[in-house]
Amino acid sequence: xxxxxxxxxxxxxxxxxxxxxxxxxxxxxxxxxxxxxxxxxxxxxxxxxxxxxxxxxxxxxxxxxxxxxxxxxxxxxxxxxxxxxxxxxxxxxxxxxxxxxxxxxxxxxxxxxxxxxxxxxxxxxxxxxxxxxxxxxxxxxxxxxxxxxxxxxxxxxxxxxxxxxxxxxxxxxxxxxxxxxxxxxxxxxxxxxxxxxxxxxxxxxxxxxxxxxxxxxxxxxxxxxxxxxxxxxxx
Amino acid sequence: xxxxxxxxxxxxxxxxxxxxxxxxxxxxxxxxxxxxxxxxxxxxxxxxxxxxxxxxxxxxxxxxxxxxxxxxxxxxxxxxxxxxxxxxxxxxxxxxxxxxxxxxxxxxxxxxxxxxxxxxxxxxxxxxxxxxxxxxxxxxxxxxxxxxxxxxxxxxxxxxxxxxxxxxxxxxxxxxxxxxxxxxxxxxxxxxxxxxxxx
Numbered sequence: 526x527x528x529x530x531x532x533x534x535x536x537x538x539x540x541x542x543x544x545x546x547x548x549x550x551x552x553x554x555x556x557x558x559x560x561x562x563x564x565x566x567x568x569x570x571x572x573x574x575x576x577x578x579x580x581x582x583x584x585x586x587x588x589x590x591x592x593x594x595x596x597x598x599x600x601x602x603x604x605x606x607x608x609x610x611x612x613x614x615x616x617x618x619x620x621x622x623x624x625x626x627x628x629x630x631x632x633x634x635x636x637x638x639x640x641x642x643x644x645x646x647x648x649x650x651x652x653x654x655x656x657x658x659x660x661x662x663x664x665x666x667x668x669x670x671x672x673x674x675x676x677x678x679x680x681x682x683x684x685x686x687x688x689x690x691x692x693x694x695x696x697x698x699x700x701x702x703x704x705x706x707x708x709x710x711x712x713x714x715x716x717x718x719x720x721x722x723x724x725x726x727x728x729x730x731x732x733x734x735x736x737x738x739x740x741x742x743x744x745x746x747x748x749x750x751x752x753x754x755x756x757x758x759x760x
Numbered sequence: 761x762x763x764x765x766x767x768x769x770x771x772x773x774x775x776x777x778x779x780x781x782x783x784x785x786x787x788x789x790x791x792x793x794x795x796x797x798x799x800x801x802x803x804x805x806x807x808x809x810x811x812x813x814x815x816x817x818x819x820x821x822x823x824x825x826x827x828x829x830x831x832x833x834x835x836x837x838x839x840x841x842x843x844x845x846x847x848x849x850x851x852x853x854x855x856x857x858x859x860x861x862x863x864x865x866x867x868x869x870x871x872x873x874x875x876x877x878x879x880x881x882x883x884x885x886x887x888x889x890x891x892x893x894x895x896x897x898x899x900x901x902x903x904x905x906x907x908x909x910x911x912x913x914x915x916x917x918x919x920x921x922x923x924x925x926x927x928x929x930x931x932x933x934x935x936x937x938x939x940x941x942x943x944x945x946x947x948x949x950x951x952x953x954x955x956x957x958x959x
Binding site for chain 1: 778779872874875876877878879880881907908911912915916919943944945946947948950954
């Protein structure tokens, strides 16, 4: 038996009364489990087995797909709404798509929980939530080993304020001429220092899109569609 | 005992039904063959007709074989000021059984769940926008399930209502009638508390 602290990333109906769950756990990373009999009218576990609530779960079985035993709430349910709810769904989709199974990443897990907590105190505006999303994406990328060094270029030279750099999958940042796909040195330094302004936000977004693209393949993240109304109302 | 290809096919065909595995499928197949050929033939005909002809109502997206479902076609309801948004056709039946509601429906056939590839376009929300732009519509009742995805869907549609200037209301959540507080799970109870009303 395995006792884990975690949150539900995704659940889907399985057979008549069960759920298939993807859990993100502090100690064991992403785990899949079957929750049997939960969808029946009598079970009160179905309200717990939803995203964004920190749970204590007991898991059984030696196979990759575990069986879920008892579940207890460790925190009250996060009642997110609007943009922040969509952002939280975005994080879940991202984790579900790119995180490999059963790879412990406790730091990333704590980061995820702290973002959910911070969402509760923010306003429904993209300017407020986007820095949190970028910081999480960068944390995820470095956990997976895909985050390039933003202090120096591929030759080990410190970035120049007025330099321009391209992202190369193998080498990291490569000095280049000023063009549409290049990043400004100054913006990269601001991103590295997590100092958020219009330019560094724009730069961070392009950076993270380019870095995530090979991990996501040709299927884009669906949650991005939910942000569309906020984009138009903001600009 | 060896079975013939046709019987095997019949057993396999029954397995498309939810909750039916090999054993139940075999029981059904042999029951029809042994005792109820007539019923079997009728089942096959009705099943064929239904699969061929049942489609979505052009206005509310529920299942119907006509172009408009009975509710949308009903003259007393067509000009109703209310649209009730539900996730599935079964939800329409559940609400109809209460006989409390006399307005129109809109069936999403699911909920927003980007992780499963369901976004606003898959739920036919453009059609809902069209329906809401009718002058008669004054209120949209959001009766999606009280799950995280259901809430996200309700919120998304509420935003659409806001931009159209239509009132959006959410059904209440809380303690089931005849229930006892002591046996209610914490999440439901805290929702019931946060949604309390003046008396």
